[in-house]
Amino acid sequence: MAYENNFIEQTKKYIYPKFNSQNLMKKQTLFTLLAFVFLLTSCATMQNKSTSMTNYYSQAPDLSKVTYEGGDGKTIETTVIIKNARNERNGIAAEYNYIAKKQGVKFTNWKPVGQSTSSNNGKKFDVIDIITIPGNEKITYYFDITDFYGKL
Numbered sequence: 001m002a003y004e005n006n007f008i009e010q011t012k013k014y015i016y017p018k019f020n021s022q023n024l025m026k027k028q029t030l031f032t033l034l035a036f037v038f039l040l041t042s043c044a045t046m047q048n049k050s051t052s053m054t055n056y057y058s059q060a061p062d063l064s065k066v067t068y069e070g071g072d073g074k075t076i077e078t079t080v081i082i083k084n085a086r087n088e089r090n091g092i093a094a095e096y097n098y099i100a101k102k103q104g105v106k107f108t109n110w111k112p113v114g115q116s117t118s119s120n121n122g123k124k125f126d127v128i129d130i131i132t133i134p135g136n137e138k139i140t141y142y143f144d145i146t147d148f149y150g151k152l
Contacts, residue, residue, distance in 0.1 A: 061090045063090060063094055066084055066090065066091075067082075067084055073143060074140070076125070076142050078142070080098055082094050083147050091147070099128065099141055110131065110132050110139075115127065122146075125145060126142075126145050127143075128140070
């Protein structure tokens with residue numbers, strides 16, 4: 001009987017290592033600390049993204065380096081090529097700025113009635129339809145947006 005008890009005790013020690021409450025407490029503390037650090041960095045990252053996007057949209061587009069090349073934009077063959085816009089927000093603003101230079105004040109002398117994006121031979125194009133005020137003349141403008149398409 002004593003032999004069986006001794007054998008059982010030795011087997012338990014081998015199969016079930018000695019329980020150490022200090023090691024368990026260290027592991028729990030480390031896990032809690034890591035979870036807290038992860039939570040803090042996640043919140044900080046989200047706040048930075050939110051702040052940077054708010055700043056991005058709260059500032060006026062920068063058209064200071066934008067240039068217009070190509071034709072008058074009235075046909076796909078005479079498309080206006082927008083260069084140096086750096087991102088889509090500046091590029092789209094440049095499109096409407098170009099139309100305003102040709103047609104006058106938006107919503108006073110003309111208004112947009114449609115916009116679409118298309119691709120041709122590896123290039124990206126915006127097609128903007130406007131109607132003049134007064135007169136209701138429909139005019140379509142074609143812009144090559146390859147230089148800034150997909151850039152944030």
